[in-house]
Each structure stands twice: as C-alpha cells, then as structure tokens.
Amino acid sequence: MAKLNLLQAINQALITAMTEDEKVVVFGEDVGHFGGVFRATSHLQEKFGKARCFNTPLTEQGIIGFANGLAAQGSVPVAEIQFGDYIFPAFDQIVNETAKFRYRSGGQFSCGSLTIRTPYGGGIAGGHYHSQSPEAFFSHIPGLKVVVPRDPYQAKGLLLGAIRDDNPVLFMEPKRLYRASVCEVPEDDYSIGLGKAEVIQEGTDITLLAWGAQVEIIQKAAAMALEDGVSCEIIDLRSILPWDAQTVAESVMKTGRLLINHEAPVTSGFGSEIAAHIQEQCFLYLEAPITRVCGLDTPYPLAHEKEYMPDEYKTYEALKRMLNY
Amino acid sequence: MNDRNHLGNVSMTHEVRIIENGLLDIPMLAILDADGTVYPQAKEPEIDQQLAVKMYHTMLYTRMLDERMVAAQRQGRISFYLASTGEEAAVVGSAAALSADDMIMSQYREQGALAFRGYTSAQFMNQMFSNRLDPNKGRQMPIHYGDKALNFMTISSPLGTQIPQAAGYAYGQKLAGNDALTICYFGEGAASEGDFHAGLNMAAVLNCPVIFFCRNNGYAISTPAEEQFAGYGIASRGIGYGVRTIRVDGNDPLAVFSATVKAHELALSASQPVLIEAMTYRLAAHSTSDDPSGYRSKKEEEKWRLKDPIERFKVWLLNKGWLKEEDTEQYLKEVRSDILDALKTAEKVPVNPISDIVEDVYSEVPWHLKAQREALLEHIKRYPDKYPKTSGEVGK
Numbered sequence: 001m002a003k004l005n006l007l008q009a010i011n012q013a014l015i016t017a018m019t020e021d022e023k024v025v026v027f028g029e030d031v032g033h034f035g036g037v038f039r040a041t042s043h044l045q046e047k048f049g050k051a052r053c054f055n056t057p058l059t060e061q062g063i064i065g066f067a068n069g070l071a072a073q074g075s076v077p078v079a080e081i082q083f084g085d086y087i088f089p090a091f092d093q094i095v096n097e098t099a100k101f102r103y104r105s106g107g108q109f110s111c112g113s114l115t116i117r118t119p120y121g122g123g124i125a126g127g128h129y130h131s132q133s134p135e136a137f138f139s140h141i142p143g144l145k146v147v148v149p150r151d152p153y154q155a156k157g158l159l160l161g162a163i164r165d166d167n168p169v170l171f172m173e174p175k176r177l178y179r180a181s182v183c184e185v186p187e188d189d190y191s192i193g194l195g196k197a198e199v200i201q202e203g204t205d206i207t208l209l210a211w212g213a214q215v216e217i218i219q220k221a222a223a224m225a226l227e228d229g230v231s232c233e234i235i236d237l238r239s240i241l242p243w244d245a246q247t248v249a250e251s252v253m254k255t256g257r258l259l260i261n262h263e264a265p266v267t268s269g270f271g272s273e274i275a276a277h278i279q280e281q282c283f284l285y286l287e288a289p290i291t292r293v294c295g296l297d298t299p300y301p302l303a304h305e306k307e308y309m310p311d312e313y314k315t316y317e318a319l320k321r322m323l324n325y
Numbered sequence: 326m327n328d329r330n331h332l333g334n335v336s337m338t339h340e341v342r343i344i345e346n347g348l349l350d351i352p353m354l355a356i357l358d359a360d361g362t363v364y365p366q367a368k369e370p371e372i373d374q375q376l377a378v379k380m381y382h383t384m385l386y387t388r389m390l391d392e393r394m395v396a397a398q399r400q401g402r403i404s405f406y407l408a409s410t411g412e413e414a415a416v417v418g419s420a421a422a423l424s425a426d427d428m429i430m431s432q433y434r435e436q437g438a439l440a441f442r443g444y445t446s447a448q449f450m451n452q453m454f455s456n457r458l459d460p461n462k463g464r465q466m467p468i469h470y471g472d473k474a475l476n477f478m479t480i481s482s483p484l485g486t487q488i489p490q491a492a493g494y495a496y497g498q499k500l501a502g503n504d505a506l507t508i509c510y511f512g513e514g515a516a517s518e519g520d521f522h523a524g525l526n527m528a529a530v531l532n533c534p535v536i537f538f539c540r541n542n543g544y545a546i547s548t549p550a551e552e553q554f555a556g557y558g559i560a561s562r563g564i565g566y567g568v569r570t571i572r573v574d575g576n577d578p579l580a581v582f583s584a585t586v587k588a589h590e591l592a593l594s595a596s597q598p599v600l601i602e603a604m605t606y607r608l609a610a611h612s613t614s615d616d617p618s619g620y621r622s623k624k625e626e627e628k629w630r631l632k633d634p635i636e637r638f639k640v641w642l643l644n645k646g647w648l649k650e651e652d653t654e655q656y657l658k659e660v661r662s663d664i665l666d667a668l669k670t671a672e673k674v675p676v677n678p679i680s681d682i683v684e685d686v687y688s689e690v691p692w693h694l695k696a697q698r699e700a701l702l703e704h705i706k707r708y709p710d711k712y713p714k715t716s717g718e719v720g721k
Contacts, residue, residue, distance in 0.1 A: 025500070033326075051500060057530055062523025065489025066531075069507075072478065072490065073428075073497030089519070096483045097490070105471045105479035106462035107685045142686050166688040195691065242691040 001184040006177050009152035009185050010040045010117070013159040014078065016189050018048050021076060023113075024163065026053045028063055028080030037082055038119060038178055064090035064116065068097050071114040071168070078163060084120035084172060085129045091137075098168045099143030112166040115159070120148075121213050121263055122309065123176035127302040133212075133264035133295070138170050139241045139273065145169040145194055146240035148212040151181045157192035158238065165194050174213035181216075197244035199251065203233035206257040206319060209248060209274065211237040214261045214310065221315035230323060240270055248274065249281040256287035257322050261310050266294035288325035293318045351560045353572045353604055356579040359632045361640025363579075370583040374647040379441070380421045380578055381642055384413035384635050385653070386660050387437040390449060391609065393664050394467075398613040402672060403453050407468045409434045411576070411608030414634030415540050417441055418581030419508065419601070422589055426505035428494055430478045430487040433468055434540065434607075435510045442475040446664045450671030457677045462685070485511060485518030488537065492528035492598070495535035499596055506534040506592050508585075513602075514545025516559045525566040528598035536588045537568070537600045540575060542607035547620035563600030575603030576634040579641070606632070679705070679715040 004012065018024045026044055028036070032055035035042035044053040056063050060081055067079040081087045087094075094116070102110035122131035138146045145167050149155035155173065162169035174181075200215070201222065208218040215236045222232035233251050237243055252258045258278055260271035271292040278290060293310045301308050356367040363369055391408035398406045409416060412434060420429070420438035429438050436449070447458075452470050455463030461471050461479055471479025478487070478494075491509030498505050515521065516539055528535050539559045543550050556562065563570030569591060573584040581603060588599035606629040610617050617626070642648035679702065683694040690698075702719050709716035 023500075054531070057523075057526050059519075059523040059526065061519055062489045062492075062527045065486060065520055065523060066493035066496070066527050069430075069487075069490030069493025069495075070497045071493075073494045073501075075497040075500060077493070092483060093486060093489075093520075097481060097486050100481070101479075102688075103685045104461065104465050104469070104481060105473075106460050106464065108460055108471060108473040109479055110688075112688055145687075242687075242693055246692070 001186055003182050004152045004185040005179050005182045006149070006152045006155050006173065007038055007040050007179065009156040010159055010173065011042055012185065012187070013156040013163075014041065014044060015047065017076075017078070017160060017163045018044065018052065020189070022052075023074065024052070024076040024078060025070065026078045026080070027056050029056060029058055029082045031055060031080050036080060038175065040117070041080070060086055060089040061093055064093040064098065067114050067116070068093060068101065068111050071111040072101060072109050074113070076113040076163065078115045078117060081116060081118040083130055084118045084134050085132045087118055087134065094138070094144065094170070095141050099141045103143060111168045114168040115162045115171055116169070117159075117171045117173060119175035119178070120172045121174050121176055122300055122305060123213065125302065125305065128299045131300040131305075133262065135172055135240050136264055136268060136270045139270050141241075143168070144241060146172065147194055147238065148172045148174065148240060149238070150174070150212055150215040150236050151177070152183050152185050154192065154236075154238065156185055157190050158194070160189070160191035161194050164191055169194065172212065177213050195239045195242050195244060197238055197247040198236045199233060199247065200236055201232065201234040203231040203255065205231045205255055206259060206322060207233045207235060207248070207251040207255045208259050208261065208315070208319070209235045209237060210261040211240065214263055217310065217312050218259075218261050218315055220312035221319060224312065224316045225319055230319070232319070243274070245277055245281065249278060252278055252282045253285045256285055258290045259293060259315065259319055259322060260290070261293045261315055263295050263310060265297045266292055267297050269294050288322040291318050291322055349557065349561060349564065351557065351570065351572045353574050354580045354584055355574040355577055356583060357577045357637055357641055359576075359637055361637040361644065363641070370579055370586060372579070372582065376421060377642060377647055380417050380582070381635070381638050381648065382656055383417045383437055383441045384578070384638065385656060386440050387413050387417065388635060389657065389660050390436065390440070390446070390664055393661070393668065394453065395613060397668060402668075403467050405467045405613055406453070407433055407612040408609035409436060411629060411634070412540055412542055412605045413437050414578040414581055414638065415575035415603040415605045416510070418578040419538055419585040419603070422582050422585035423508060424505065426476065426503065428476045428478060428498070428505070428507040429510070430491045430494065430507060431480055431510045432484070432487065432512060432515060433480050433482070434512070436468070436470070438510070439470055439472070439475065439477055442477060444470070444472065444475060444477075446667035447671065448472070450667045451674065454671045454674065455676055456671055456674035458671070458674055462677050462681060484515040485520035487511070488515075488520045488524030489527055491535050491537070492524050492531065492533045495528070495533040496531055499532075499534055504593070506536065506589065508536040508538055510538045510540065512545060513539060513541040513550055513559050514548065514553055516562070517553060525563065525568055525598065525600065529567045532596050533598055534592045534596050535598045536585065536592055537563075537598060538585075539600065539602045540605055541602055542575075542605045544607050544611065544621070546611040546615060549621075558602055560600065560602040563602075568598045568600045570600045570602070572602045572604065575605030576632045576637070578634060578638045676714065679718055
C-alpha cells in the first residue's frame with residue numbers, strides 16, 4: 001500500500017470516479033491544465049480531456065449555478081471552490097437551489113449528483129480570507145450534506161462516498177493537512193458511507209469530539225491526559241450534516257463527559273448544535289457540563305493565529321476542568 | 326503550450342477616445358406591424374397553418390387562464406397569481422421555435438411555454454391548488470410549475486438563479502451528445518443579478534448551447550427599466566460577453582418565432598449561447614400583490630394595449646385565411662369552460678399526506694427527519710382541531 005498525502009488521495013479519488021463514470025466532470029478556478037492551486041486536480045485534464053476537466057471564469061456563484069444545472073441534467077459534477085472563504089458568492093445557489101431542487105420539484109429534478117469540494121481552515125498563515133471554517137452555515141441547510149475528512153485514507157473514501165451519494169455534498173478539505181497528513185491509502189476503489197462518525201479510540205472517562213484537522217489536536221490532548229491516567233474516547237464526526245448523534249450519545253452515556261473541539265468561532269458553531277442535542281439525549285448521564293473548545297469569536301487573525309487556535313493545550317486544560325468538576 | 330496574446334484583437338488609437346452607448350446600433354427585428362400587416366421589407370418566417378393556429382390558440386389560452394386565475398385569487402381561492410398579459414407573443418413565439426427535447430428553464434411568467442408543450446388546465450390547477458396531483462407535491466406557491474415529462478424545469482422564486490444553471494444544463498446536453506439545447510427565460514430586472522453576468526460569461530467561455538431569452542417588459546415590479554440599467558438594453562451586454570445577440574419586437578409573434586428559430590440553429594450547430602432581447606410590455610400587474618396604478622399611468626398602458634400581440638396575430642391569420650372569426654369565439658368558449666371545470670375539480674383534491682413533509686429533502690429520510698416527523702404526528706394527534714387539514718390522517 002502506498003503512502004499518500006491528502007492531496008494525492010483526493011487526486012486518486014477523482015481519477016477513480018472519472019474512470020468509473022464518464023459523466024463525472026471536474027471544474028473550477030485553475031483546476032484545468034494547472035491542476036488547481038493546491039494541485040488536487042493534477043493531470044486530470046491530460047487524462048480525461050478538456051471537456052471533463054476545465055477552468056471556469058472567476059465566479060463562484062457561476063460555478064455553483066452551472067454545477068446545479070449540470071447535476072439536474074444528469075451529469076456528475078465535482079465543482080471546486082478554491083477556498084472556503086470564497087464560497088459566499090455561491091451561498092444563494094447552494095441554499096436556495098442546490099439544497100431545495102429535489103424538495104421543490106417533488107423529486108422530479110435534483111442536484112443529488114453534485115459534490116462541491118473546498119479547502120477550509122487555518123494553520124497556514126492565511127489570515128482572514130484563507131483560513132475560515134464555515135461548516136456551521138452549511139449545517140443549517142436542509143437538503144445538503146456536509147463532510148470533512150481527517151486524513152488521506154478518509155479523504156479518498158469519503159470523497160468517493162460523496163460523489164456516489166445521491167445527494168448534494170459539500171466536501172470540506174482541511175488544507176493544513178493537504179501535505180502534512182500522510183498515511184497508507186489503498187490503490188483500490190473503496191468508499192466510506194456518509195453520515196457515520198467513527199470512534200477512533202475507545203476510552204472510559206471523557207469523550208473528545210472533533211472533525212477534520214482538529215482530530216489530531218484532540219488526539220494530542222488525549223495523549224497528554226493519558227499521562228495523568230485519564231482514558232479518553234476519541235470520535236471523528238466525519239459528517240456534519242446529517243450527523244451521527246447516536247454514536248456520540250452512546251459514547252457520552254458511557255463516559256459521562258463530552259468535549260467538542262472545532263476551529264470555527266464558538267458562537268453558533270456546530271458544537272452548539274451537538275451540545276444542545278446531546279444534553280437532551282444524555283442529561284442524566286452527564287458528570288460535567290458539555291464543553292466547547294473552539295476558535296474565538298473574532299475574524300481569523302494572522303499575527304495571533306497560534307493564540308486563536310483551539311490547540312491541544314487549551315483542550316487539555318478544558319478536559320482537566322471537566323474531570324475535576 | 327502555445328504562446329498567447331491577449332492583445333491579439335485590440336486595435337490602437339493615438340487620441341483619447343471615449344466609447345459610448347449609441348456607437349453600437351442593435352435594431353429590433355419586426356415583421357408584423359401592430360395592425361397585423363407584414364412590413365413591406367420583412368420576410369415572413371416559414372410557418373404552416375397548423376403551427377400558426379396552435380401558437381394563436383396558446384396565446385389566447387394563456388390570456389384566458391390569466392384572467393380566470395387573477396379572479397380566483399381575488400375570490401380567495403388561491404393565494405397568489407402572476408399574469409403574462411401582453412407578453413404572450415414573446416413566450417409562445419419562442420417556445421414554438423423549440424423542439425420538445427429542449428429544456429425550458431423559465432423565470433415565472435412563461436405559462437405560455439408550458440401551455441404550448443401541452444400542459445393541461447388540470448395540471449395548471451393542480452399546481453396552483455398545491456394538491457396531491459401536482460408532481461411538485463404542492464410544496465411551492467402557485468405558478469411555480471415544473472414537469473419533467475415536458476422538459477420544463479421546476480421554477481424557483483429567487484431571480485436569475487436559472488441563468489448559470491441553464492449554461493450548466495446545456496453543457497451537460499452537449500457532453501451527452503444530445504441534439505437538444507436549453508432555453509432560459511428571465512426579465513430585464515433579473516438581468517441585474519450577479520447570476521446573469523456569471524451565466525452569460527460561463528456559457529460563452531464554455532460554449533454552451535443555450536438560448537438566453539430576456540423579456541424586457543419595462544418593469545421589475547414597480548421599477549422602470551430606466552432605473553434598472555443605464556446601458557443600451559440587455560442586448561448590449563450579450564455583445565460584451567461575446568454572445569451572439571438578437572433584439573426583437575416581443576409583441577410580434579412572427580419576429581419572435583423567426584429570431585428563436587435562428588438562435589436555435591446557431592446555438593446547436595455551433596454549440597454556443599445566443600441572447601435574445603424581446604422588447605415587450607407587462608400589461609398585467611407584476612403579480613396579484615401589486616397595483617400598477619401606483620407606478621405608471623393608464624395612458625402609458627393604453628399605448629401598449631394598441632400593440633397587443635394577440636390582436637395583431639389574429640388579423641394576420643384572418644388575412645391569410647388560416648382562421649375564421651367564429652373559430653376564436655368557439656375556442657374561447659371551450660377554453661373558458663375547460664379552465665373553470667379544472668379549477669373546480671382541483672380545489673377539491675386534498676393536499677399530500679402529512680407524512681410527506683420530510684420526503685425529498687434527501688434521497689432517503691435521515692434519522693433526524695424521521696424523529697421530527699414522528700414528534701409532529703404525535704403533536705397533531707394531541708391538538709386535532711388546531712391542524713384540521715391533516716389531523717384526519719393521523720388518527721387518535
């Protein structure tokens with residue numbers, strides 16, 4: 001099995017999907033000959049031709065509008081928004097069109113074949129506009145699925161799962177892991193179904209929950225806690241919408257404590273939804289308040305990026321407070 | 326990689342030259358005068374009696390439907406309606422030039438195109454009464470029609486969103502090797518949305534076989550065209566995006582038909598977009614929610630009534646001997662009763678079952694929607710008199 005980084009895994013998933021189904025079409029700003037600003041679409045135009053992998057003009061609303069029509073027609077578009085920070089011109093197309101196409105037409109038409117790929121998140125010295133984690137906005141849109149992989153293995157399987165899923169999917173790629181995260185990725189075709197969280201470490205004292213690049217942060221915090229003799233259960237949520245509340249609730253009923261870590265600002269972040277739901281489900285099991293370790297409610301800062309981030313030290317401190325509650 | 330030269334087609338000048346509106350003349354194609362005679366210099370399109378009469382009947386049908394449904398809204402039988410009075414030639418004349426395989430992505434004032442494709446009064450009514458026979462399952466306000474069998478995309482309210490979608494749909498048709506294109510309707514107001522600019526640019530750059538059909542009817546609700554844009558209509562923008570463009574008298578069914586036949590041929594043969602700007606006038610209110618007397622004069626409306634597209638087409642058909650005066654009377658009589666019967670039937674058909682409320686959000690109902698549906702049904706059971714439309718279904 002070859003070791004791949006996250007970009008190579010995504011590239012491999014796209015090659016698999018385009019080889020398998022000639023209806024798969026990949027496009028976005030600079031994704032054609034150049035292969036995308038991060039090279040996720042490298043060599044796709046060479047392999048599959050300009051009709052199936054191409055540059056678009058610089059218009060996010062146009063890219064997603066175009067993708068919606070292409071999906072409704074029966075093609076399988078994989079549209080790239082170059083940075084999650086620039087997805088907002090397409091917000092109307094996503095909220096009012098992509099997500100409502102099936103419902104409003106009584107199932108006659110849909111954008112179910114659409115996958116939108118976009119890099120998100122900080123840690124690359126990207127400042128306000130190359131660092132945001134906008135998943136919570138998209139968790140509030142019935143009809144859309146939102147998925148975030150944590151490593152190359154997950155990225156390939158979940159992206160193939162997203163492309164094959166009969167619902168529009170926003171696939172958010174943790175860009176600071178693009179080259180930093182490397183693991184063994186089978187060359188064979190495999191896909192991971194959407195909507196399922198994964199318990200990646202079992203434990204008994206506290207449940208730590210994150211997604212994307214923050215999974216490795218809670219893993220580091222768990223390693224620090226282990227030194228103190230604390231047993232952490234670690235869950236990667238993987239799908240933000242619909243999310244796997246059952247797996248999380250089962251874990252919290254066992255450990256009695258839930259810590260949620262996400263990079264996005266804390267107020268109205270997706271952690272709020274998880275906290276509200278889990279306290280309804282697990283109220284009598286809780287030994288400590290559900291705690292969120294998240295980004296500050298500021299625009300994403302450049303000079304103080306490190307201080308802004310909900311890192312393993314902040315997570316470890318919160319974890320200790322919860323255990324001593 | 327080939328060297329590129331983005332100055333390749335740029336000429337040079339040695340004095341400051343300001344390029345203004347007016348340097349570019351975009352004349353309006355006109356074939357049939359308001360009095361129903363063909364302009365001496367104009368050429369009638371190739372059209373046979375059967376098609377011409379079908380166009381005429383569809384235009385009449387649309388007007389009858391509009392009159393009846395505006396009245397039905399006033400009577401409180403439906404919540405909303407949107408008439409196309411005055412714009413029937415623009416819509417029906419263009420729809421008549423398409424093939425049945427072409428996808429229609431409309432704005433919301435294109436009931437004439439749907440009627441031309443054979444949508445029945447019953448189908449119109451089922452949608453407007455949001456009943457369970459509506460294939461869209463009664464989920465949208467009246468006039469948001471959609472019918473896959475007729476290649477008519479379900480309408481959405483946000484303006485202009487269908488424009489880049491039409492480019493994408495057409496790209497897919499081309500990729501699949503279909504001998505079909507997409508026509509996308511919108512108004513001059515919607516052409517101010519970013520989606521218009523995105524859609525035209527993408528269609529041009531990506532060579533999409535799509536006809537962008539703008540109904541420039543002078544008003545966006547109350548906002549007149551002169552407060553909507555300062556350029557030379559919508560047509561001049563087509564030129565800016567590298568899209569072949571035709572401006573046409575939208576009240577002239579023969580001119581609209583001719584322009585759309587040409588656009589269809591160009592779009593399919595060369596796989597490229599074409600923009601048509603149809604100059605027309607919205608004689609109706611924007612919708613049943615506004616009263617035009619607040620923003621325009623009766624005198625202005627009267628001027629446009631004299632340019633009625635249906636009247637001039639009728640005169641042309643009579644002169645050609647393709648229609649008799651009494652045919653119209655007979656047709657109107659039939660249509661009126663057909664529409665009224667359909668209305669009376671559709672308003673008695675119940676809405677979809679309440680359990681349907683969470684269907685079609687996703688391809689399968691996910692856990693959280695199942696739970697929400699269950700909780701809702703439980704609640705309705707407890708308060709049956711508060712939810713009379715659905716409490717009968719949920720039992721006690």
